[in-house]
Amino acid sequence: MSDSTMERLNALLPEWLETSRLHTGQGKVASYIPELVKASQDDLGIHIMDAAGNHVSAGDCGVPFTMQSISKVFTLILALMDHGEEAVFFNVGKEPTGDDYDSMIKLELVEPGIPFNPLINAGAITVSSLVGGDCKEEKSRRILEFFRKLANNERLGYNEDVFRSESESGHLNRSLAYFLKHNGVIKDDVEDVLAVYFRHCSIEVTCADLARMALVLAHDGTDPITGEELIPRRYVQIAKTFMTTCGMYNASGEFAIEVGLPAKSGVSGGILTLVPGQFGIGVVGPALNRKGNSLAGVHLLERLSKEFDWSFF
Amino acid sequence: MSDSTMERLNALLPEWLETSRLHTGQGKVASYIPELVKASQDDLGIHIMDAAGNHVSAGDCGVPFTMQSISKVFTLILALMDHGEEAVFFNVGKEPTGDDYDSMIKLELVEPGIPFNPLINAGAITVSSLVGGDCKEEKSRRILEFFRKLANNERLGYNEDVFRSESESGHLNRSLAYFLKHNGVIKDDVEDVLAVYFRHCSIEVTCADLARMALVLAHDGTDPITGEELIPRRYVQIAKTFMTTCGMYNASGEFAIEVGLPAKSGVSGGILTLVPGQFGIGVVGPALNRKGNSLAGVHLLERLSKEFDWSFF
Amino acid sequence: MSDSTMERLNALLPEWLETSRLHTGQGKVASYIPELVKASQDDLGIHIMDAAGNHVSAGDCGVPFTMQSISKVFTLILALMDHGEEAVFFNVGKEPTGDDYDSMIKLELVEPGIPFNPLINAGAITVSSLVGGDCKEEKSRRILEFFRKLANNERLGYNEDVFRSESESGHLNRSLAYFLKHNGVIKDDVEDVLAVYFRHCSIEVTCADLARMALVLAHDGTDPITGEELIPRRYVQIAKTFMTTCGMYNASGEFAIEVGLPAKSGVSGGILTLVPGQFGIGVVGPALNRKGNSLAGVHLLERLSKEFDWSFF
């Protein structure tokens, strides 16, 4: 089945991508981190990889971009591997919120004042504080190493300009973090936690890197190409569940209905998604819709899901 | 695979159920509808049915109870069958809310003021207004007929005491409905819409009925026993997605992680769930946890999901 | 002092009024009650009365309009006269909210779920249910009689078109009222309570009527012209305090700083205000600002307060 899919993708993906690219004009490149505005409004790229390591790609799939919120999936997994479910979910909940990803409302209004889930900003900052390591440098080093292994790419590194830009302008994340400190959710120094958080958001990848990382999730934690077991299956299951219920910000419900695949987006326009047991997929399209997801990227994934009946619901 | 599962269930289900029953004391029977308080705190029952019509049941599976919120899944499907996706989702959203099921906050705060999804009260009331029929009586008649067909049970009917109790005490639902009328989401007379809503909430079933209805969803809309196609596959897909993201109130995220099956609960203590391609399951346990779901019922489903690795994530 | 003020008013009020009238174009006539839209955008009128019964008026002071929210001040006083402070403030709070006058948020979020004050809609509906009387008709009759005495005008009556229009379209008030019923704040039949509420909102007055009613408040409850004691002084004090902290919706704080007089506005464009110990004032100007107060009316009162140093702060 996978082979015939690859054949059809080879033949039709470029055309489908160009159709979706027509919609980039309706989106808007993220401007809240000054450095991100430099991305090209019209870019759209995709990379799809199967368990044998074959891939199909189209469009601007070579453009590098920062992971931003996509990194949250893997720092969650690392924190789970470091401390186990109980310790992590003592500090962060399991529920979608319906609010914007940077909202503080539920932290103030809903007892016990922990973030609703690990994929909104408040939750991901909390998770950053839970990654093992004696200092922020070691936490960051361990995260980068883990991401390199998942992407099977030793050259993965930071975009220092984005990191600096985000550190300097990230006042809303600072506000969230101090609120969490006040609530006793974050124990460490707030600036140290934010440094770890901004660092992993600024890790630079291409669609191929995302696809490879996604492929590991699609195969229950084992890299099907190397055969190496990288993540315990239970933690992959947890990650895929969160990706389904909260991976696309407060458009996750719609994405589940229209695409039906676990996915995680970032404000850089990247989307990581996967077809369970089959493909890892990386997408980039910096023009975002109102909810903060790549407009043309979501459009293209809807098309693919319908063409191949990929929804797992 | 299904056969060996049935064998193991036959051997172990009663014991597992009794273990879960020990937790009923920590829950609380719903009191907001006066008539519901009469349910037995310690009841717990389950009925599991496979595609061949074989079943395993245990505990108080013969106790009748009202569907309450479980009915929302099937009125949604009926409204979709009557009007199609576009018309329905013009009036109700696709996102989980993170709020209580009877909350009005997002209706007031979030543009465009439509219910976030069809499984919270505001959304289900809206959906009730969308079911086809010239008057409330016809709408109610069509709903009951549809439910009877799905449950393959011509004797399905209303619990008139619960209906009356809910009509008389349902002021919060009235408040929601008038808010929706103000926002232009409901066009019909509010009391008529509520009559339809309270009617389908008061349809009385047993675990076996729920299991049979769930079995249809588990087989993409076709009753695998009669072979009859009852629901278009796409609408089953939509229903299962909503059940996964919002089916267990604002504990849906946790249920997805701990059980990993599409499900819908009601304040009567009922839960309808399914193993895709395999089983339909009905559960009842009136003692509820803080989020409004059957405490022992959820406990039992977590056990089953772990024993048989049923999570579809 | 009062005499020289009257002289200056006689000379200058028409000119000041015309200056304020220039701003009516920036406002918007209320449209949420269909019947209210018929008011003239450019109207502006004022009537100022002193303790001797002398008055100065200017502009469209003869135009009749419905009291709307202005009536809330006097139903509160009547409920206090009927039941005393303790009974009334068991059901309604004393705090400004900062929210829109028809907001439900605090009812849902803030324990114990009673309205924050008697001048927001939820509070005024609650107060309507507390007015003495065996049935809605008697409550309405007692209210009208009380208002007639305060205005010294036996011909005060209802605008039946506005009453009907508001009854038919008042879904948001219905929603509020059912929420209050759910919270146990309203004990009576909701539609009966709303009938009383809509009735007193639809009492039709002119600026002269408002000025006379305000004059009674300005003189601690005694009509200075007839010498009749109409309201116990303590209840006048309570009313003036609420008018100061919440009388101009969520622009009350600004009005207190810029004008500094107890006042109450209505969506018909009316404003009742007073200079303690001196004047009763009625204003009408149907074009409203964003907060729901007469735009030109507020402008004119700011001018008057500054010219005569009327702020009591």
Added chain:
Amino acid sequence: MSDSTMERLNALLPEWLETSRLHTGQGKVASYIPELVKASQDDLGIHIMDAAGNHVSAGDCGVPFTMQSISKVFTLILALMDHGEEAVFFNVGKEPTGDDYDSMIKLELVEPGIPFNPLINAGAITVSSLVGGDCKEEKSRRILEFFRKLANNERLGYNEDVFRSESESGHLNRSLAYFLKHNGVIKDDVEDVLAVYFRHCSIEVTCADLARMALVLAHDGTDPITGEELIPRRYVQIAKTFMTTCGMYNASGEFAIEVGLPAKSGVSGGILTLVPGQFGIGVVGPALNRKGNSLAGVHLLERLSKEFDWSFF
């Protein structure tokens, strides 16, 4: 009138104070700043000063305490004197909120995202950033100097332990400040602004100091004892208005009805209030009620207001 009041106060104040002191046990000393917990639960003191410099005091009026939120009134006045009304009210609103003083909800939900008034924490932090001065040290120096002049007490200084304690534990204020920075309301470095804010909150006073500062407000900005004009009358008017509508946190409405005087409280248990044209009053009673005001202090002021008919409503 004032003389006979002083006589009666001399005779009865100690007894009234002891009656109010009986209620201290129902309150709770503030614990959110670790250093504040050291205050004595049972303390209650008061100092009342008239325009001639005569005073009556009772109870623990010699106990020093930090001004906390009481300082907000005077930094607002100083910012107004430095920049005028327009500049200040471009950055901070004029409305009471109904929310807790440290709430972030309205900052997130209500456009344009500026603090609702200068007496909630978000507003006071904003005002601290507006006080004239090239650096935080100069701002702090100017504030202290101004306060010394108002209190006619050159020895006024900081409680360094409280300052340090508040700086270290003030994560919620940091969170608010970064939110304001994100919204563009605060332009300066956040830590610098907070240093100014925490500094003026930690200025240590006695009831006599508060009474003298209040006396200046009671006499429209002129110290009636020295005859020196210290504050333009308009800014006193603005301050007294805010004290009336928002001075007692979200119990301001109740205080206006039960006491009816402009007042400002602090979590140290201090209350500054005044009888316009007559007295300046300082109170301290560290045991707080649920809204954060001195429980016994409010009790005593209610008694005084009723005995002398002090409500200005």
